[in-house]
Amino acid sequence: MASTFSELDDLVALITTAVADVKAEYTKLNLPFPKLADVNPHPIDSTIIPQKLQRATQTISGACAQLSALVVPPSQIMYMRAGDFITTASLRVALESNIADILKDHPDGLHVSEVASRSGIEQGKIGRVLRLLATKHCFREVKKDVWANNRLSVGLLQDNPxxxxxxxxxxxxxxxxxxxxxxxxxxxxxxxxxxxxxxxxxxxxxxxxxxxxxxxxxxxxxxxxxxxxxQVFDTNTMIHGYPWQDIPAGSTLCDVGGGFGHISMNIARLNPGLRVVLQDLPSNVEPAKALWQAQASDIIQAGKIEFVPIDFFKDIPVAGCDYYYMKHVIHNWPDNASKTILANVKKAMQPNSRLILQEYVIQHTSRDQDNAQNDLETAPEPLLPNFGEGRFLRYRLDLSMMIVFGSHERTLDNFKELGNAVGLELVEVRNCGELSAIEYRLAEP
Known part of the structure; x- marks a missing residue:
């Protein structure tokens, strides 16, 4: 008879292996491991996270959450999940009353009476809010009723985007x-x-x-x-997650809806032989030029960047580019609007052109054969195949897009259907950290 503790043991084994991977990756990066009590930026916060380290952290997060779901009484779990809004409400109190900034110059902590005086919130109530947040590891009670910032709460400072x-x-x-x-x-x-x-x-x-x-x-x-x-969605991982450095010199990358072009600027740094066309709304053209002049004047002087206004619902991008790139554009729009955008890009493409979308790919939570997605990485059993809590960000964002914009994140099948509808064939999906690179070419006639 199989052990009744097998799932418990398997989850613990996954956590143990993943923790060893985290240690090995930090050692390889020659970085100290961060502490929750830290308030200064850690080098890992500005590092492009290696995929092995990211997979290990996703495994730990998913396995710990699943372990908790196994051992904690279901009634308590469901009650706490229904009360998640209380954590959100408490965070808003901390934000609006600038608690992190009040504590900024007090590394040894500030008594709750002083926090109350400076925030304008009654002492007993602000203390209770802080205690709830500290229980979630946001803020730190250094001793009874004395509060300080920590690695999480510094994200609430006014100078932190x-x-x-x-x-x-x-x-x-x-x-x-x-x-x-x-x-x-x-x-x-x-x-x-x-x-x-x-x-x-x-x-x-x-x-x-x-x-x-x-x-x-x-x-x-x-x-x-x-x-x-x-920061949250680790968009810079795309720079090293796709083989931009292997693109032949003289090729052209058209960054469609690229804002000020932060990502395409870094791609151009990685491949100096690349020519960039940055396209966004007319109101963004001059600010983009100013940014590139300040941070990449050498690329401007070399004539390897062109700024072209576009309304991607009405206009066709610059024609004949080798690569068209769109970062987190399609997820803002429902299917009909997304098809309009993609159809306009398709009109600009030539036979050897590629379109690369940087987006989340939503995975199913079942392992049955009908839901097998061989193009996507799946988590080891007994984790949910989508890593569960380890990749919860994308599912939370999916519902956020529904609530705010009426749009959504998409499954692999959704991306195939979008492409097919406008004459684009999905070629490949690359794992680029949190997000994926979804590559299309013109479909065969």
Whole structure:
């Protein structure tokens, strides 16, 4: 008879092996392992994470969560999950009252009475909020009622862009999420993917883009959070996750909807023989030029960057480029709008061109044969094949896109269907850290 503890033992074994991998990778990088009490930036925070290290951390996260689901009474787990909003609400209190900044110059801690005085929140209540967050390892109680920052809470400092994307999630988006059920069961908004029919629009009385127009402070906060978004979703891993350095000199990369071109600038650094065409809305062209002049003037002087305005719903990108690249563009739009964007890119492509999307690929949670996805990495058993909690970010983002934009992250089948609908064939999916590189070519006639 098989041991009744087999799943427990297998999960512990996965954790043990993954911890050994983490130690080996930090040793290889010649980096000390961070401590939760640290408040200064750690070198790993600005390092492109090796795939083996990332896989180990995903395994640890997924296995620990599954282990907890096995051993903790189900009633407690479900009750705590239904109360996740309390953690979100507590984070918003810490954000709006600038607790991290109040503690910034007090590494040995500050008594709760002083925190209360500076934040304007009653002493007993702010202490309870901090205690809940510290129980989640955000902030640190150095001794009774004396509070200090730690490795997590410094993400809430006003000079950290992560703060602003957390604020959007805890405030504008988080409040709207409470209307998800009402939106889904409604006979009009339920089947609709229009941005006018989202929980965000239901709660705020207008779609997100109109909300930003009417609330410029909220729009500015969201924009300030974009570098923080890049931190969370590790978008820079694309630079080394795709073989840009192997592209022949003289090839052209068209960065469609590339904003100011942070990623394509780094790709150009990696392959100096590459020529870049950066395309985004007209309002972004001059700021992009200023950024490149400040950070990559040598590329401008060499004539290897061109700035071209585009509305990718109406315009065709610069024709005949070897590579077209779109980072986190398609996930902002429902299928019909995404097909319009991809169809316009397809019109610009030549027979040897490639289109590369940098996006999440959603995996199923079952291992049955119908759901086998040989092109995607699956977790070892007994983990869920999608790594469970280890890759939860993409599933949370998927629902966030539903709540705010009426759009979604996509499965491998979804990406194939999108391509087929506009005459593009999916060639390959590469694992590039958190995100994947989804590569298309023109379909055979």
């Amino acid at each position: 992560l703060r602003y994307i957390i604020a959007f999630n805890a405030d504008d988006s988080g409040k709207a999420g409470g209307y998800l059920y009402e939106t889904l069961e409604d006979k009009v908004s339920g089947p609709s993917y229009a941005v006018e029919h989202t929980p965000f629009a239901r709660f705020h009385g207008k779609p997100v883009w109109d909300f930003f127009l009417d609330n410029p402070d909220r729009s500015q906060r969201f924009s300030k959070g974009m570098p923080g978004f890049a």
